[in-house]
Amino acid sequence: MHGAERNPTLPDIDPTSDRPVYKQIADALRDQIEREALEPGDRLPSEATLTRQFDTARGTVRRALALLSAEGRVRTERGVGVFVKNVVEADAVVRQPYDRLKRHYRRQGKSPLLVDADSRGLPVRQDMVELAEVPAPPRVAERLGVDTETTVFVRRRRMWMGRTPTQLTAAYLPLDLAVGALRAEDVGEGGTHARIEEMGHRLTHVVEQLGVRMPTPREKRQLRLQAGVPVVDLTQTAYTADRALECFTAVIAGDRYRFEYRIPAE
Amino acid sequence: MHGAERNPTLPDIDPTSDRPVYKQIADALRDQIEREALEPGDRLPSEATLTRQFDTARGTVRRALALLSAEGRVRTERGVGVFVKNVVEADAVVRQPYDRLKRHYRRQGKSPLLVDADSRGLPVRQDMVELAEVPAPPRVAERLGVDTETTVFVRRRRMWMGRTPTQLTAAYLPLDLAVGALRAEDVGEGGTHARIEEMGHRLTHVVEQLGVRMPTPREKRQLRLQAGVPVVDLTQTAYTADRALECFTAVIAGDRYRFEYRIPAE
DNA sequence: CAGTGGTCTAGACCACGAT
DNA sequence: TCGTGGTCTAGACCACTGA
Numbered sequence: 001m002h003g004a005e006r007n008p009t010l011p012d013i014d015p016t017s018d019r020p021v022y023k024q025i026a027d028a029l030r031d032q033i034e035r036e037a038l039e040p041g042d043r044l045p046s047e048a049t050l051t052r053q054f055d056t057a058r059g060t061v062r063r064a065l066a067l068l069s070a071e072g073r074v075r076t077e078r079g080v081g082v083f084v085k086n087v088v089e090a091d092a093v094v095r096q097p098y099d100r101l102k103r104h105y106r107r108q109g110k111s112p113l114l115v116d117a118d119s120r121g122l123p124v125r126q127d128m129v130e131l132a133e134v135p136a137p138p139r140v141a142e143r144l145g146v147d148t149e150t151t152v153f154v155r156r157r158r159m160w161m162g163r164t165p166t167q168l169t170a171a172y173l174p175l176d177l178a179v180g181a182l183r184a185e186d187v188g189e190g191g192t193h194a195r196i197e198e199m200g201h202r203l204t205h206v207v208e209q210l211g212v213r214m215p216t217p218r219e220k221r222q223l224r225l226q227a228g229v230p231v232v233d234l235t236q237t238a239y240t241a242d243r244a245l246e247c248f249t250a251v252i253a254g255d256r257y258r259f260e261y262r263i264p265a266e
Numbered sequence: 267m268h269g270a271e272r273n274p275t276l277p278d279i280d281p282t283s284d285r286p287v288y289k290q291i292a293d294a295l296r297d298q299i300e301r302e303a304l305e306p307g308d309r310l311p312s313e314a315t316l317t318r319q320f321d322t323a324r325g326t327v328r329r330a331l332a333l334l335s336a337e338g339r340v341r342t343e344r345g346v347g348v349f350v351k352n353v354v355e356a357d358a359v360v361r362q363p364y365d366r367l368k369r370h371y372r373r374q375g376k377s378p379l380l381v382d383a384d385s386r387g388l389p390v391r392q393d394m395v396e397l398a399e400v401p402a403p404p405r406v407a408e409r410l411g412v413d414t415e416t417t418v419f420v421r422r423r424r425m426w427m428g429r430t431p432t433q434l435t436a437a438y439l440p441l442d443l444a445v446g447a448l449r450a451e452d453v454g455e456g457g458t459h460a461r462i463e464e465m466g467h468r469l470t471h472v473v474e475q476l477g478v479r480m481p482t483p484r485e486k487r488q489l490r491l492q493a494g495v496p497v498v499d500l501t502q503t504a505y506t507a508d509r510a511l512e513c514f515t516a517v518i519a520g521d522r523y524r525f526e527y528r529i530p531a532e
Numbered sequence: 533c534a535g536t537g538g539t540c541t542a543g544a545c546c547a548c549g550a551t
Numbered sequence: 552t553c554g555t556g557g558t559c560t561a562g563a564c565c566a567c568t569g570a
Contacts (some may be wrong), residue, residue, distance in 0.1 A: 057560045072480045079536050079567035087479045102532045120453040203531040207297040212478045213340045213353045214494050228480050230496035254478040261527050266369045323541045345548035345555050
């Protein structure tokens with residue numbers, strides 16, 4: 001089984017080219033993935049095999065694979081192999097704030113996240129819950145219109161959909177609002193917004209700000225992110241006619257979510 | 267100058283730890299960045315210096331730096347050094363579709379991108395313009411409500427703001443709409459939506475879908491992205507009361523943009 | 533136990549930038 | 552010219568997975 005193996009679809013590498021050998025190897029493999037000669041789930045040839053096929057050092061092959069990994073195109077399993085994967089998961093959840101924030105969902109006891117999950121038939125679960133009073137972080141203070149030193153109440157959670165963690169969230173509330181269920185481990189059916197409206201406030205709109213970046217090692221671990229998967233850094237502020245009542249932040253796994261917005265054009 | 271240098275703020279590395287040495291070195295450097303002992307623009311110690319300070323092989327130091335680079339926290343300059351950078355640029359443009367899509371901007375001759383750029387006082391420029399008739403790509407066909415084989419007109423461009431490329435865009439139009447300025451290199455003041463409305467169509471809303479991923483090597487080159495910078499993959503569809511008229515796609519540099527949406531909550 | 537990927541070493545030679 | 556990062560080699564030993 002050893003020795004003579006040749007993959008006729010692999011182009012030759014030019015060691016005298018300006019383009020480094022490891023990038024040429026990555027190009028060749030990426031090309032096979034794009035041509036669908038290698039499909040999601042397929043195993044790439046082992047490092048040893050590639051080293052032989054490209055007649056190079058193992059370190060050079062590993063750099064090529066590291067490149068594809070950083071692009072989010074392959075995942076490695078120790079002791080098993082390297083596998084092609086989708087850059088965005090095929091069954092990614094679509095987040096539709098213009099739908100999920102409607103009052104009738106709150107009245108039905110459906111939190112926004114539950115609306116997302118229902119569209120995929122996935123159960124929602126939470127863990128790593130932390131309740132605390134903290135000084136408002138700068139971006140929260142700015143959104144809530146208070147000083148940075150002001151004490152606010154925060155509920156931090158890790159949210160799961162099915163067997164995967166998808167978001168690390170933090171809901172910040174001014175202290176005068178943080179009473180009853182809004183201070184509890186489980187905020188109850190319909191979510192924070194439902195509780196706020198039951199207290200007599202009428203929410204008019206929310207503002208969402210999104211940024212995108214690579215995860216910190218901590219986020220990568222807590223969200224179980226593979227290499228080459230970015231996160232969306234979201235800040236959502238809920239308003240009544242005259243006041244910001246809640247500032248909600250989430251770090252969202254980029255390969256498990258899509259975002260959809262509907263915007264008036266007039 | 268050589269030999270005795272010691273950085274008292276660098277913690278010792280434990281070679282017997284389960285955590286690999288290169289990750290411990292990355293941790294130590296990341297820690298300094300987070301403590302702001304190293305600020306954006308600052309140079310890290312050279313590879314040779316770090317190799318001495320941590321008493322390890324150069325390859326191990328390079329792996330640590332590669333890790334920070336993939337996280338988007340440092341950038342390297344050949345022949346110069348490794349520098350701390352912001353994960354998201356401090357002067358990132360804020361894209362506010364709920365504002366930029368208003369009709370009064372179109373009537374003033376301001377395209378949405380121009381509205382974004384004006385908020386930072388940056389000039390807008392385009393290059394790599396391609397005009398073509400092509401079979402509708404799947405996601406475009408789906409949004410426009412036509413078959414995949416249907417021929418559509420596309421205008422592809424690279425957009426710059428100031429000295430930096432920020433987006434690779436493609437505007438797809440059904441052939442019956444692709445006439446006059448809508449078929450030209452320069453679509454004219456107010457952008458595509460202005461031209462469409464001048465033809466008697468009244469746009470009611472747009473739908474934006476966002477995904478996030480690492481760039482392809484081609485996108486990385488064309489957008490001049492540094493390592494560890496993801497892109498936003500955007501699809502925007504413009505509707506009249508009864509029809510999708512335009513499907514616009516953009517690949518947007520993740521470190522140069524923030525996104526802001528305003529959503530009704532009732 | 534054989535095959536897989538993960539870590540680390542110690543060197544070599546190169547291209548680039550500042551001086 | 553010298554210091555910087557970029558590429559590549561050839562080996563070693565390890566931890567994990569599956570048969």
